[in-house]
Amino acid sequence: MSDRIPVAVLGATGAVGQRFVQLLAAHPWFEVAELVASERSAGRAYRDAVAWRLPGDPGAAGALPVAALGTPLRSRLLFSGLDSAVAGAAEAAYAAAGCAVVSNARNHRMADDVPLLVPEVNAAHLAALDAQRRRTGGGYVVTNPNCSVVGLVLPLGALDAAFGVREVTVVTLQALSGAGYPGVASLDVADNVIPFIGGGEEEKIESEPRKILGTWSGESFALAELSISASVHRVNVVDGHTLAAFVRLGREVDPEAAREALRSFRGEPQELGLPSAPEQPIHVLEAADRPQPRLDRDRERGMSVSVGRVRRDARYHLRFEALVHNTIRGAAGAAILNAELLRARRLLPD
Amino acid sequence: MSDRIPVAVLGATGAVGQRFVQLLAAHPWFEVAELVASERSAGRAYRDAVAWRLPGDPGAAGALPVAALGTPLRSRLLFSGLDSAVAGAAEAAYAAAGCAVVSNARNHRMADDVPLLVPEVNAAHLAALDAQRRRTGGGYVVTNPNCSVVGLVLPLGALDAAFGVREVTVVTLQALSGAGYPGVASLDVADNVIPFIGGGEEEKIESEPRKILGTWSGESFALAELSISASVHRVNVVDGHTLAAFVRLGREVDPEAAREALRSFRGEPQELGLPSAPEQPIHVLEAADRPQPRLDRDRERGMSVSVGRVRRDARYHLRFEALVHNTIRGAAGAAILNAELLRARRLLPD
Amino acid sequence: MSDRIPVAVLGATGAVGQRFVQLLAAHPWFEVAELVASERSAGRAYRDAVAWRLPGDPGAAGALPVAALGTPLRSRLLFSGLDSAVAGAAEAAYAAAGCAVVSNARNHRMADDVPLLVPEVNAAHLAALDAQRRRTGGGYVVTNPNCSVVGLVLPLGALDAAFGVREVTVVTLQALSGAGYPGVASLDVADNVIPFIGGGEEEKIESEPRKILGTWSGESFALAELSISASVHRVNVVDGHTLAAFVRLGREVDPEAAREALRSFRGEPQELGLPSAPEQPIHVLEAADRPQPRLDRDRERGMSVSVGRVRRDARYHLRFEALVHNTIRGAAGAAILNAELLRARRLLPD
Amino acid sequence: MSDRIPVAVLGATGAVGQRFVQLLAAHPWFEVAELVASERSAGRAYRDAVAWRLPGDPGAAGALPVAALGTPLRSRLLFSGLDSAVAGAAEAAYAAAGCAVVSNARNHRMADDVPLLVPEVNAAHLAALDAQRRRTGGGYVVTNPNCSVVGLVLPLGALDAAFGVREVTVVTLQALSGAGYPGVASLDVADNVIPFIGGGEEEKIESEPRKILGTWSGESFALAELSISASVHRVNVVDGHTLAAFVRLGREVDPEAAREALRSFRGEPQELGLPSAPEQPIHVLEAADRPQPRLDRDRERGMSVSVGRVRRDARYHLRFEALVHNTIRGAAGAAILNAELLRARRLLPD
Numbered sequence A, B, C, D: 001m002s003d004r005i006p007v008a009v010l011g012a013t014g015a016v017g018q019r020f021v022q023l024l025a026a027h028p029w030f031e032v033a034e035l036v037a038s039e040r041s042a043g044r045a046y047r048d049a050v051a052w053r054l055p056g057d058p059g060a061a062g063a064l065p066v067a068a069l070g071t072p073l074r075s076r077l078l079f080s081g082l083d084s085a086v087a088g089a090a091e092a093a094y095a096a097a098g099c100a101v102v103s104n105a106r107n108h109r110m111a112d113d114v115p116l117l118v119p120e121v122n123a124a125h126l127a128a129l130d131a132q133r134r135r136t137g138g139g140y141v142v143t144n145p146n147c148s149v150v151g152l153v154l155p156l157g158a159l160d161a162a163f164g165v166r167e168v169t170v171v172t173l174q175a176l177s178g179a180g181y182p183g184v185a186s187l188d189v190a191d192n193v194i195p196f197i198g199g200g201e202e203e204k205i206e207s208e209p210r211k212i213l214g215t216w217s218g219e220s221f222a223l224a225e226l227s228i229s230a231s232v233h234r235v236n237v238v239d240g241h242t243l244a245a246f247v248r249l250g251r252e253v254d255p256e257a258a259r260e261a262l263r264s265f266r267g268e269p270q271e272l273g274l275p276s277a278p279e280q281p282i283h284v285l286e287a288a289d290r291p292q293p294r295l296d297r298d299r300e301r302g303m304s305v306s307v308g309r310v311r312r313d314a315r316y317h318l319r320f321e322a323l324v325h326n327t328i329r330g331a332a333g334a335a336i337l338n339a340e341l342l343r344a345r346r347l348l349p350d
Helices: A015-024 A059-063 A084-096 A119-136 A147-163 A201-212 A255-263 A268-272 A328-344 B015-024 B059-063 B084-096 B119-136 B147-163 B201-212 B255-263 B268-272 B328-344 C015-024 C059-063 C084-096 C119-136 C147-163 C201-212 C255-263 C268-272 C328-344 D015-024 D059-063 D084-096 D119-136 D147-163 D201-212 D255-263 D268-272 D328-344
Strands: A005-010 A030-037 A066-068 A077-080 A100-103 A140-143 A165-174 A227-234 A241-249 A282-284 A305-312 A318-324 B005-010 B030-037 B066-068 B077-080 B100-103 B140-143 B165-173 B227-231 B241-249 B282-284 B305-312 B318-324 C005-010 C030-037 C066-068 C077-080 C100-103 C140-143 C165-173 C227-231 C241-249 C282-284 C305-312 C318-324 D005-010 D030-037 D066-068 D077-080 D100-103 D140-143 D165-173 D227-231 D241-249 D282-284 D305-312 D318-324
Touching (some): A015 A059, A015 A328, A077 A328, A084 A119, A119 A140, A119 A201, A119 A328, A140 A328, A147 A282, A147 A305, A147 A328, A165 A201, A165 B165, A201 A227, A318 B227, B015 B059, B030 B059, B084 B119, B084 B140, B119 B147, B119 B201, B147 B255, B147 B282, B147 B305, B147 B318, B147 B328, B165 B201, B255 B305, B268 B328, C005 C084, C015 C059, C077 C328, C084 C100, C084 C119, C084 C140, C100 C328, C119 C140, C119 C268, C119 C328, C140 C328, C147 C165, C147 C201, C147 C241, C147 C305, C147 C318, C147 C328, C165 C201, C201 C227, C227 D241, C241 D227, C255 C318, D015 D328, D030 D059, D084 D100, D084 D119, D119 D328, D140 D328, D147 D165, D147 D201, D147 D282, D201 D227, D255 D318
Parallel strands (some): A005 A030, A005 A077, A030 A066, A165 A227, B005 B030, B005 B077, B030 B066, B100 B140, C005 C030, C005 C077, D005 D030, D005 D077, D030 D066, D077 D100, D282 D305
Antiparallel strands (some): A165 A241, B165 B241, B241 B318
16 A cells, blocks of 8 residues: 555646646655546546547556546545636635645636745745635645746746846747647647737736735735736747746846856755755756757756846846746646645645 | 849849749839859759749749859849848949849848838938948949848837837747748757847847838938847748737827727838838738738738737837738848839939 | 629538638639528628638628528529538538539538539539439539549549559548648647548548549449558648559559650640639649649649659559649639539539 | 776767767666767867757766767777768778677668668577678678668568568658758748658668568578568658558458557567567557657657557558657667667677
C-alpha cells in the first residue's frame, strides 16, 4: 500500500485534466486515486473515456473508472481542470465538503478569500485560507492563474521585489493547446494569426497580476498599484506562450541589473525543494533570438519561465520577451506545485 | 508600339523584384523593359535566371535578358528591390545618371532630401525632390518604408490628422515572405515563433514613422514629435504582417470616432484615382477576431490596410490591430503607387 | 432584369456552399437567386447567417434571405453542397419536383442512373438522364466526384484514352479545407500528419473512378476493369490535394508519350468553351519538385489539374504526382462546370 | 576516471552530429571525448562553434574543443554524422587507421563488405567485418540506413521472417529535420507539400532494404528478391517520417496474423538488452487514425517504429502505415545501437 496521498482529478478527460494525469503519474507525494468527469464518461474506464491527446498514454490511471461530477469522493485533495461552465459550483461544493480543491479554473481566482497562487511570488497569500475556511465551514479552494499570467507574473514578481513595477504593456502569442481540444480549427491558424482570444483573456491578464502582486491584509486582498494593458493573439504553436512585455519600474534600472534580478529570483518552492519546483524559476537567455517556444518550453520540465531580449526602453524602462509552457507551468504543473506547498505547510486536510 | 513608359526592375530575381515583375505585368502606365540583377544571372533570360516563387509565372518579362547591376539603362524610371548590401551605391549612381529610382531598399530612406513616401500620408514630402536633384545633378531617389511601418503609419496618419498622435507601442507578428527566399528556415518557425528580426527591424519601426509623419521645411525634414516602442516577431504565416498597437493621441477620443477617422481617411492617390490606389486605404473590420492575415491581406488587391479591434485603452487612449500585405502594400505595391504619383505630378524624367 | 438563369444553392452556409456562392458571384450564365440551409439559419440574411471563411465577402448574395431545406424553390437549377447526412433525401425530393440538382454530395454518386460526371472524361454518361427522369418523373440529379477522385481521374482519363489503364495505387496528402469548418482540429495537424480520413474516403477513391471511366450501356453503368488501392492522409495545407500515383497501363509507354497524352487531353468543355472550363485540363510541369499545392492549385482559376514527376516505374509502368484544388475543381467548380455542360446540351429544365 | 569508452563524433556541428552529442550525453557505455567538424569550427569550444538547434544544450560536451576533420584521434570508436560530400574519404581514412567508424552517412552503405545494419533484422551481416578488415588492414565502417528505410525495413523484416516479402510500394511524408539546418525553406512548406527530396532519396529506399533483407554469403552480400517502388514527399512536420506501405507477401495472410508478427518481432538487441534497444521494436497501434508523428515518434525514446492501419489489400496482401523518429531511430540512435551491438559482440577495437 502506497504512502502517497490519494488525490482526485476533476475534469479528467479534458486537456488540463489529461495533463494532470500525466504529471501525477509518477509523483512522489500524490497518487491519482479517483477521476471525475461529465455524466457522458461516467462508469467507463478512463482509457476508454478519454480522447488522449498527449504523447504516451494514461498509464496506470487508465484503468480507473470515471465518476460523474458531484460524486462524493474519498480523496481530500482534488485537482480541478474543470471547464469554467461547471467549475464554480462544483469546486465550492467540494470545498464545503471539506476538500482542498486546487484549481486551474478561473471561477474563484479573484474571490475575496481565495489565494491566486504563484508560490515563488505570493506564498504569503495562503494566510487567506483561515478566513476562507471559516466561510466554507470545511475545505478551501486555492487557484493558479491564467496561463499567460504565469508567464508574466514570475518575471514581474522578480522585478517588483527588486525595483518595483508600475506599468506593463504586454502582447501575447499564445499556443493552440491553451484552447483545449478540439479547440482552435486548423483553418483558423493555417497561414494565419487570430488577434483575439475569447473568454476574457485580456481582462484576466490585466487583473490577475494585480492580485498576485498585491497583499493580504489579514481580512482581504489589496490589489497592487500596477496598471496593465494586454493584447492577445493565437498562433500556430502547439505549446508555449510568448509574451512581449514593456515595463515601467519604480526607477531607472540597468538591463544587466534587471537580468540579475530575474535569474537570481527564488522563492519558497526552491527553499523547500518541492518536487515540481524548478531550481531556477526564471532563466535568462543571452541569444538575440530567444526565448522560442519549441526550444525553450521544456526547460526544467516545463516549470520555469524563460526570458530573453531584456533591454532598455526609452519610454518605459525595460522590454523583454518571456516564454512559459502554458499547460505545465501555465496550468496543471502550477496547480501541482501549489498542492506541494500546501502539503509542505501542513495545510492539506487529513 | 506601346504607350507605356519603359521601366527597369533592379534586383529582379529577388523576392521583391519578383513581386515588381508580377505587379507590373499588366500595368496601364508602366511596361517592364529591362531587368537588372547580379553578375551571376546576367545574360540569361529572366525565366531561366529566376527561381520564381510566386504562383503563376513571370509572363512576358520571362523572355527579357537579365543585365548586370551597373549596366547603363535606357529606362528612366527604375524600381529597386535591391538588397541593402548593394542598394546604397547602385541607387545613388543611377540617380546621378538622371534616373528616377523608386526604391524599396532601406539605404536612402532616412536621407536628408529623400522622401520616405506613403502617398496618402505625406505626398507633400515630394517637395524635397528639388533639393535632392540639385544635389545629384540629375535624377533622384524616392523610397517607400519598411513593410511593418506601412501597416502602422497608414492608421497613424489618419489618427494624427484627426486627433494628433503622441506615443505608440507596437508589437508585430511578421510573415515569412518578408525575409525573402530561402529566408527563414522551416525548423525555425515550425511549432515556433522567433522573437527577433535582424537588420534593425525594430529601429526602423521606431524611426521611419517619425519622418513620414513629420514635415518638409523647405530645406530639411523635421521629425514628428512622436515616440515609438516596437518589439518584433516572425510567425508561420506566408504573407501579411499583423501589428498590435497601443496609441496615445493628442486627446481622449471615442473609439467610434477613431474608427470613423480611419475608414474615412483618403489622400492624393484616391483623389487622383491612381491605378494601384486602394479606394479606401484603411478598412475597419467589425468582427471581434479580425483582421487576420489569410482572410484580409488581399483586400483591394493587397493595397489597403485592414484594421480591427479598435478599442479604448485606459493608459494610452486606443488599441487596435492592423494587417498589411507585406510584399504588396508593404513593398512592391507601395513603390509602384509612389511611381504613379510621380507620373501624375509630372515628376518623372523624360 | 438579368438574362441569367436563376439558381439556388443548397447547404449555402457550409464550406462547399460558400465556395458555390463565391464562384457564382459573377457567373455569365447563372445567378444566385435563392439560398437554402438549415432551420437554424432560415429567415436571416445570408451575410448574417454564414460564418464566411473565404477571403472577401459574399457579395450581392449576402443580402438574400436563407430558406430552410425543403422549402419549394422557384429556381429549376440547384447546386447542392449539402452534408451527406441530409443530401440523399433532400436532393431526391427536389429532383422529383422537377429540378436539376447538380450535387457535390456523395449520396447519389454511385446510383444506377445518376451520372458521376467529369465532363472532359465521361460527358457521354449524360445519356443516363433519360432513364433517370423516367424514374423520378421529373428532374434529375447529376453528381461530381470526391475531391481526390477528380485529381486522379482527369489524368487517368487521359492515359486511359491513349493507352488503357489497368491498375492504380495512389496515396493522397489532402488539404484541410476538404474537411469543412471547423473541420480538422489545429492540434491534429500542427507538427503532425493524420493517416486517415473518415467517411469512407479510401472507398470512394477505389470505386468512383471505375464508374467514371466505365460506360453507360443504355440501361446501366458498367464499371471499368480497373483496380485501385488508396491510402489517404490529412496534411497541414489549406487548399490543394496532392496525389502520388503508380499506374499500370495497357502497355509499356515512354514517359514522354505519357506527358504528351496528359497535356494534349481535351474534352467537350474545351470544345464548347464553357465558362468554367480550363483551356488545358491537365498541365504537365517540368520542374523536378512540382506540383506543389500553394504554387499550383490556382492554375486556370483552380479548374485544371497539375501533374508532375511523370516517370517510369519498373513494376507498374508509370508514376506521377497530381495536384487538384480540392474546393474548386474538386468540388464547387466541378459542379458548376457540370451545370454549364447541361445548359450547353439543353438539358436544363425550363 | 570513467569506465566508459571514449568516442568521437565526426560532423559534430551538423544536425545528426548534434543528435549524437545529445543521445551520448548520459550513455552508460560511451563517453564523448572528441568532436570533429570542419576547418571553420576547429579550435573553438563546441558550445561556441555549434548552432545548437535541439531543446536543451550540449551539456558537458559543450566545453570540448572542436578538431578539424582529418585530425588523428585517440578514440577508436567514431560516430559519423558527416555530410556525404566528405564522408566517403574521411571514413575510409579513419577505418584504415584502425578505427571502428559507425556511420549515418550514405557513402559506404552499399559497399561490398560494409554491413548496412538494422540490428534486429540483420545482425548476422556483421560477419562481413572480417572480409572488410582484411581490405582496410585495420578498422572498419558499419553503416545504418537512410531514415525512411529504417521505418520501412523494421516492419518488412518482421513480415519477411514470418511470411516472406516480395513487393513493396511505399509513399513517404518526411519531416523537416531530415534535411538538416537550415534545410528546407519555410516558404517551401508553409501551406505546402514538396513532392520530391533530392540526393537520391527514392533510389535509397528502393535499394537499401534489399541489402538489409538479403544475406551475407561469406564473401559478398546477396540482395533480397524484393522489388520496391517509392515516392517521397516533404511535409511540415518537425520530426517523424510517415510511410504508407503496400506489401505483397509470400502468401495470403490475415491482417491480425500480420499484426501479431509485427508486435512480437524481437532481435539480438532485445535479447542482449542493449542500452538503446527498444523493448518492443515495432508497436502496433489499434486506433483508426494512428500512427501520427507528434503523438508516436517518441515512443520508447524514439527508438521503436509505430505501425497502424494494418489491413487487407485486394491487389497486394497488406497495407499499413509506419512512423519512425527520423533523427533518433532513423539516424543517430540507429548508429548508437549498432555500436552497442559491436561492443556486446566484442568487435570494437581496443
